Amino acid sequence: MSVNSMPHFPRVLAMSLLVLGAVPAVYAAAGPAERVYRNGMIFTADSAQSAAEAIAVRDGRIVYVGAAAGLAPFVGPATKTVDLKGRFLMPGLIDGHMHPLEAGAQLLKCSLNYESLTVPELQKRVQACLDKSAAREPDAWLEVVNWFQESMRPAGVKTSRTTLDALKTQRPILLRSSFGHTVLANTRALTLARITAATQDPLGGKIWRDANGNPSGLLEDAAFEVFTSLVPKPTARENQAAATAALKAMNRQGVTSFLDALAAAEDVAAFAAVKQAGALTARAHFAPEIAPTEAGTLPAAIARVVALRTKYDQGAIVAAPGLTVRNAKLFLDGVIAAPALTGAVAEPYRTNSGTAAAPNWVAGTSRGPAVYFPPDALANALIGLGRVGIDPHMHADGDGAVHAGLDGVAAMRKALPGADIRPAIAHDEIVLPADMPRYKTLDTTPVLSFQWEKPAGDTLGLKDYFGPARMKILEPAGLLAAAGARIAFGSDWPVDRLDEWFALKVGVTRTNAADAGAEYRGRLGEDPGLSREAVLRAITINAAYELHEDDVTGSLAVGKLADFIVLDRNVLTIPAEDIAKTQVLETVVGGKTVYEERARR
Numbered sequence: 001m002s003v004n005s006m007p008h009f010p011r012v013l014a015m016s017l018l019v020l021g022a023v024p025a026v027y028a029a030a031g032p033a034e035r036v037y038r039n040g041m042i043f044t045a046d047s048a049q050s051a052a053e054a055i056a057v058r059d060g061r062i063v064y065v066g067a068a069a070g071l072a073p074f075v076g077p078a079t080k081t082v083d084l085k086g087r088f089l090m091p092g093l094i095d096g097h098m099h100p101l102e103a104g105a106q107l108l109k110c111s112l113n114y115e116s117l118t119v120p121e122l123q124k125r126v127q128a129c130l131d132k133s134a135a136r137e138p139d140a141w142l143e144v145v146n147w148f149q150e151s152m153r154p155a156g157v158k159t160s161r162t163t164l165d166a167l168k169t170q171r172p173i174l175l176r177s178s179f180g181h182t183v184l185a186n187t188r189a190l191t192l193a194r195i196t197a198a199t200q201d202p203l204g205g206k207i208w209r210d211a212n213g214n215p216s217g218l219l220e221d222a223a224f225e226v227f228t229s230l231v232p233k234p235t236a237r238e239n240q241a242a243a244t245a246a247l248k249a250m251n252r253q254g255v256t257s258f259l260d261a262l263a264a265a266e267d268v269a270a271f272a273a274v275k276q277a278g279a280l281t282a283r284a285h286f287a288p289e290i291a292p293t294e295a296g297t298l299p300a301a302i303a304r305v306v307a308l309r310t311k312y313d314q315g316a317i318v319a320a321p322g323l324t325v326r327n328a329k330l331f332l333d334g335v336i337a338a339p340a341l342t343g344a345v346a347e348p349y350r351t352n353s354g355t356a357a358a359p360n361w362v363a364g365t366s367r368g369p370a371v372y373f374p375p376d377a378l379a380n381a382l383i384g385l386g387r388v389g390i391d392p393h394m395h396a397d398g399d400g401a402v403h404a405g406l407d408g409v410a411a412m413r414k415a416l417p418g419a420d421i422r423p424a425i426a427h428d429e430i431v432l433p434a435d436m437p438r439y440k441t442l443d444t445t446p447v448l449s450f451q452w453e454k455p456a457g458d459t460l461g462l463k464d465y466f467g468p469a470r471m472k473i474l475e476p477a478g479l480l481a482a483a484g485a486r487i488a489f490g491s492d493w494p495v496d497r498l499d500e501w502f503a504l505k506v507g508v509t510r511t512n513a514a515d516a517g518a519e520y521r522g523r524l525g526e527d528p529g530l531s532r533e534a535v536l537r538a539i540t541i542n543a544a545y546e547l548h549e550d551d552v553t554g555s556l557a558v559g560k561l562a563d564f565i566v567l568d569r570n571v572l573t574i575p576a577e578d579i580a581k582t583q584v585l586e587t588v589v590g591g592k593t594v595y596e597e598r599a600r601r
Contacts, residue, residue: 097490
């Protein structure tokens, strides 16, 4: 198949990719490659949107990208030649926001699998986990994960500690929402944590209470940090096993680089141990947290991040995947999803002044919590991080938090003009229209989870609280792109199951899965969504830019590292809904295959 016959690709001759510019001659020198892939449909994600049909790899780097006719100088007796037979090849996926150690650990825990459940169904599932581990009665903690609180049935159903107290057990139980911002605890767990009616809400957290002021069992954000010292921590060996499990799951999806967007020291240590064992199969970037409670001690907090960098960062990015610690995480708010409503929003959430049977939704007074970092503290944090070469990665769900984050970046840019600092704001689920152009102006990357951009319990559950105007621009990926923002993708795994191809499909269509239920049909809001090329660039070269590795990964060009994947279908030409069905056939990192679909082995 010739380059000019490749459907949907820009008609730029692939041979143009051989124009070397600043590429070191050693990478382009003729001579046998270790591997060549030919007769494919290759999406390069380069700036010219070039098309190609062949690629050659030597010493972990790309030495040729272009037409098959140009491969001859790179083929020798020992060269492995792969005939793609028209298959689709593209840069490896770069996931700009996830929580991999937690995700790996959850693969081994009691899980509700993100399913939409009724209260009796939830209780039955948790009871089954208790029964399977009956030998651990009466005192061992049970952690239940992947609870899709926002999609409980029927819509608006309430849960409390009594939901868990009804189970046949004496054990303390924690039910962790998949969104990561809510925990439901039974009475035994609350007692052990000494959470009572007299307990005050902590900074950055909320204790839900019943009509009598007693804790209901629902805890938001910092309010459930108290359990950290009570639940036994996993051992270093268990953490290493979790990291390995997470890497295997990522490689199957085609992920070749990732950011751990809330990296505790034990997270970094676990992946460092995997690296030491020679089993690191993706490029690992880490963002330790600077907590709101550290706003008054910022120099010490920044020094702690720098100390982790000194201990674990492995320097220049080379063919063999390694670790970097060059980002820091800051939470600016919680989540806009109901019932939590802990996202900081510019316009108050609406409230029901009527009854459940006869609702009357009117303007409320709550804008959620105050942004977790006051303006001066946030600006000082970003400036301090910038001075030591750390890229800030901010969680901002509501438009009030997004606005505060952009203001913080503006202060940083003013204080550090010309500095190559690449701030990111993750989630951005609702953004003030006036703030949309500021991402480009301030060179700030919105890191979006495309799988949220669909009708579902969490998005449609906001309709009454937000009103029609805000619902039109909920999850504004297309609007941000139109305003010039460089959008990157982050799965937020394990907030959702790791399904990068479903997420990319939603990014294009803004529709749910066909079997999601009649109530979730159609498109979400009026945002136009993204083109196929745009979602692919978001999860390749744009995410590479976010992670400061775009000079070596994110696109396929001579001299760059050989991080790429082979797919079973051309995601640029198949029906958009079928993007979700994409299967990765091979994942290559630094020229080495780290995953291959069984049928190809």
